[in-house]
Amino acid sequence: MAALTTRARRKVDKQAILDAAFELFASEGEGGFSIRKLAGILRVDPMTVLHHFRSKEELLRAIADHALQGVEVPVATECWRNDLKAVANSYRSLAHSYPRVFHLHFRYHATGPADHVSSEIVYCAMRRAGLPDSEAAGLGLAFYAFVLGFALAEAEGLLSPIGESDEAELNALDPVAYKSTRALVPALKALDPSQAFHASVGAFISGVAERAKMQAPESRARSRGGSATTT
Amino acid sequence: MAALTTRARRKVDKQAILDAAFELFASEGEGGFSIRKLAGILRVDPMTVLHHFRSKEELLRAIADHALQGVEVPVATECWRNDLKAVANSYRSLAHSYPRVFHLHFRYHATGPADHVSSEIVYCAMRRAGLPDSEAAGLGLAFYAFVLGFALAEAEGLLSPIGESDEAELNALDPVAYKSTRALVPALKALDPSQAFHASVGAFISGVAERAKMQAPESRARSRGGSATTT
DNA sequence: TTGACAGTTCTACGGTGTAGATTTAAGTCT
DNA sequence: AGACTTAAATCTACACCGTAGAACTGTCAA
Secondary structure, eight states: OGGGTOOOOOOOOHHHHHHHHHHHHHHHTGGGOOHHHHHHHHTSOHHHHHHHSSSHHHHHHHHHHHHHHTSOOOOOOSOHHHHHHHHHHHHHHHHHHOTTTTTHHHHTTOOOHHHHHHHHHHHHHHHHHTOOHHHHHHHHHHHHHHHHHHHHHHHTTTTSOOOHHHHHHHHTSOTTTTHHHHHTHHHHHTOOHHHHHHHHHHHHHHHHHHHHHHHSSSOSOOOOSSOOSOO | OGGGTOOOOOOOOHHHHHHHHHHHHHHHTGGGOOHHHHHHHHTSOHHHHHHHSSSHHHHHHHHHHHHHHTSOOOOOOSOHHHHHHHHHHHHHHHHHHOTTTTTHHHHTTOOOHHHHHHHHHHHHHHHHHTOOHHHHHHHHHHHHHHHHHHHHHHHTTTTSOOOHHHHHHHHTSOTTTTHHHHHTHHHHHTOOHHHHHHHHHHHHHHHHHHHHHHHSSSOOOOOOSSOOSOO
C-alpha cells in the first residue's frame, strides 16, 4: 500500500545536476536560484541534490568552475601584446556569455585548469615586455583584476550607454562645476563598451611597455634571478 | 491585562536603523545579515524595519549608498595625472574600510553625490590628457571599472600573497609549459598589493597619455565644442 | 535468500522576507 | 478633559529556504 504514496524514483548523476543548476542560475540569476527549485526541475527530492553536493555553497562553486570551462584558452604567440589582448577578450566574452554567473568568480576565488594557462600567458607577456620579476607578478595580477573588473561592470550593466533619465540628471548638474561631465553627455549616450574595452586594454598595455622601458633604459635583461634593480 | 504580553515599545528612526544595518553588514558580511537579526539588535519587531525601508533590497541599496558617503572626495589640482591617482586611491581606501560591503556597489549601481564629483574629475582629467570627447567618456568609465575591479578583487582576497598550499600547487605545474608562472612564485609570495595598485594605475595613466598623443600628433585643440587645451 | 550499500526520499526544524490586520502612542482639535 | 486622527510599532500568518537525520528502495555480490 505504500506504493500509493511513493513517487517514481528518478536517478540523476552529478553532472546532470550541475548542468541543470548552471542553466537555472545563468538564466534566473542568483535570486531566482534555489535548491528546491532546481530539484523541482529535475523532478527529484531536494535532498538528492545535497547528496551529490555537500552544501549549496559547494554547488555554487561548481557552477562558477563550470563557467570557466567554457573559456576558450588563448595560445601564446610571438607578440606579447596580442597575447594579453587575447586573454582579455576571452574573459570578457565569458562575462558576455553568462553575465549572471560572472560575479561568482569574485566571491569564490574561482580558478581552474584554464586559469593557469591564462595566467601563464599573462605572466609570460609581462616578462617579455621587459618587466623585472618583482613587478611582473603584481602587474600581471593587476591586469587580471582590470579585465575581470571591467567585465563584471559590463555584466552588471554599469557600462551601458546612459538613458533619458540619466541624461536629464546629468544635465541638471551645475554647468561650471560639472563642465566635463556635461560636455561628455553625448559621448555617454553613444557609449560603445567594446570600443572602450579595447582602447583601455591597449592603454594599459602600452603603459606597461613604457614602464618596462623606463625600468631598464639600455640593458634589457640583465638579471633574471628575481632581483630588481630599481624595485 | 494586555500589558502582560506587550513589550515596551521602542522607537527608532530611519537613520538609526541604517546605522545599525551598516554596522551589522560591514562586520558580518552579507551572509550574516538579515532583517530579523538586525531587528533583534535594535530590540524591535522585524516589521518595524520594513516600515522604514520598503524591502530588504532597498535597505541594501541604502547600505551601499551609506558607504559611499564615507569616501573622501578628492579635489581637482593642476595635474590631471595626480587627480586620477587621487580618485583611484579614494575608492581603494573605501574598499579597504568596508571590504564586505564593497561588492554591493556593483550589484546596485551605487551612485551618490560624491560619485558625480569623482567622475567629473575623471572625465576632466581625460580631456586634459588630450583625448577627444568620444574617447574620454569610454576611457573614463574604463578607468573607473579598473579601479573598482582592482579594489573588489583585493577586498575579496584575490590579490593576497600566495600561501604554502598555493605555492605547492604552482610548483607542481609543468616546468616548461608554466615556466613564467613558476619563475614568479617568489614574487607572488612577496606580493605587495599596494605597490601593484600604484604601478598599474600609473601604467594605465601613461597609456592614456600616450594614446592621446597619438590621437592628435601636432594640433592639440581644433574642435570647438569643449575646447580642451589643457584647462 | 540474504546482506550490504549507495542513492533517493521523507520528515522535521529553525531560519528567511514580508503581506495584512491590529494595537499603541503621540498629537490635534473641539 | 475627552474625542478623533494618524503615524509607527507590533502581531499573526504564510510561503519559502537550506539541511540534519531517519527511513526507504533498488541493485549487485555472496
